[in-house]
Amino acid sequence: xxxxxxxxxxxxxxxxxxxxxxxxxxxxxxxxxxxxxxxxxxxxxxxxxxxxxxxxxxxxxxxxxxxxxxxxxxxxxxxxxxxxxxxxxxxxxxxxxxxxxxxxxxxxxxxxxxxxxxxxxxxxxxxxxxxxxx
Numbered sequence: 001x002x003x004x005x006x007x008x009x010x011x012x013x014x015x016x017x018x019x020x021x022x023x024x025x026x027x028x029x030x031x032x033x034x035x036x037x038x039x040x041x042x043x044x045x046x047x048x049x050x051x052x053x054x055x056x057x058x059x060x061x062x063x064x065x066x067x068x069x070x071x072x073x074x075x076x077x078x079x080x081x082x083x084x085x086x087x088x089x090x091x092x093x094x095x096x097x098x099x100x101x102x103x104x105x106x107x108x109x110x111x112x113x114x115x116x117x118x119x120x121x122x123x124x125x126x127x128x129x130x131x132x133x134x
Contacts, residue, residue, distance in 0.1 A: 018116040019056065020059075020060060020063065020065060020082070021082060021083075021086045021115070021116060022046065022086075022112075023042065023046070023056055023057075023060055023065075023066075024060070024065055024066070024075060024079045024080075024082050024083035024086065025083050025086045025087050025090065026042055026045045026046055027042065027066065027073055027074075027075055027079070027083065028075060028080065028083035028084065028087060029045070029087070030042065030045060031074075031075070036072050037072065037073040037074070038071055038072065038073065039053045039054055039057065039071070039073065042057075042073065057073060060079070064076055064078055064079075065078055065079035065082065066079050085120065086115055086116075089111075089114070089115035089118070089123055090108075090111045090112060090115045091111075092111075092123075092127055093107075093110070093111035093114040093115060094107045094108050094111035096130065097110060097111060
């Protein structure tokens with residue numbers, strides 16, 4: 001069941017969940033680091049079993065967020081859009097927390113939770129308000 005934070009989300013479509021966002025964000029990061037992404041890479045990054053990752057990838061493929069081509073997990077255009085937006089939120093909150101004195105490890109873990117809670121509109125307004133003026 002989706003919570004109230006999910007109800008007002010501008011980024012997610014009806015099938016996209018926090019878990020989906022975590023997966024596509026991880027796939028994006030792995031592909032940027034390695035140039036490719038395999039099930040095992042995702043399992044190691046997210047500390048999930050390979051079987052859980054395989055099941056999740058089947059769901060993500062059905063949602064149109066990923067495709068697997070010869071063991072290479074790739075984001076679709078929609079998957080990349082969601083991954084980029086989720087990563088932008090993560091980096092924003094992580095930076096805000098670190099600049100506020102939170103240690104980097106805690107900031108990253110908490111940013112991961114915070115990135116899923118705001119609608120796109122609220123995030124845009126908050127980031128515009130808190131962005132340094134140049």
